[in-house]
Amino acid sequence: MDAETITGQGLALLKQHGLAGVTFRKLTADLQVKAPAIYWRFKDKRELLEAMAEAMLQQQFGELSPMPPGLDWRPWLREMLHCLRRAMLAYPDGARVVAGARPPNTPTLARIPEYGLRALEDSGLSLPQAATVIYTAVHYTFGHVIEEQDSVDAQPTAEFALAYPTVARTMHEGRHAGLTATDIFDAGLSLIIGNQ
Numbered sequence: 022m023d024a025e026t027i028t029g030q031g032l033a034l035l036k037q038h039g040l041a042g043v044t045f046r047k048l049t050a051d052l053q054v055k056a057p058a059i060y061w062r063f064k065d066k067r068e069l070l071e072a073m074a075e076a077m078l079q080q081q082f083g084e085l086s087p088m089p090p091g092l093d094w095r096p097w098l099r100e101m102l103h104c105l106r107r108a109m110l111a112y113p114d115g116a117r118v119v120a121g122a123r124p125p126n127t128p129t130l131a132r133i134p135e136y137g138l139r140a141l142e143d144s145g146l147s148l149p150q151a152a153t154v155i156y157t158a159v160h161y162t163f164g165h166v167i168e169e170q171d172s173v174d175a176q177p178t179a180e181f182a183l184a185y186p187t188v189a190r191t192m193h194e195g196r197h198a199g200l201t202a203t204d205i206f207d208a209g210l211s212l213i214i215g216n217q
Contacts (some may be wrong), residue, residue, distance in 0.1 A: 081108035116166035
């Protein structure tokens with residue numbers, strides 16, 4: 022049993038059942054193998070989830086490459102973060118899978134800040150300035166998508182609105198103003214990287 026087959030079945034389970042449904046027991050049953058066949062490729066669930074995170078990112082990014090010379094870093098970074106968001110939204114709990122991955126074991130996840138830092142340094146920012154922008158933007162993207170996936174169809178109850186009226190009003194007005202999750206995501210990116 023190769024790692025790609027196991028990873029693919031892990032992604033199928035994630036798509037069907039979310040993160041809680043990705044278990045070695047379900048994998049062995051679906052793949053009709055004994056547990057050692059999976060443990061031979063992945064020593065634990067974390068390694069499997071990191072392989073799944075890499076596969077998810079590859080589906081969206083393919084071969085991620087550095088920013089071409091002469092481009093403005095802001096629109097380039099904005100598009101890279103939108104790709105990251107789309108990759109995570111493609112699967113239930115996708116943001117939890119990707120955010121929990123360790124960059125040394127997830128090459129595409131490591132390339133995102135690496136190429137972002139290079140782009141900002143090449144554009145004249147110091148490394149500390151570049152790191153502040155890149156890591157704030159990446160962590161914002163993780164958090165936004167986790168919240169997006171956890172809050173699907175969340176409606177404030179009357180009790181909630183009474184206890185937290187300003188939050189409830191914001192939720193109500195945002196929905197009725199026609200703001201999408203993408204609009205809200207873009208507004209946050211603009212605060213971090215500026216308008217471009």
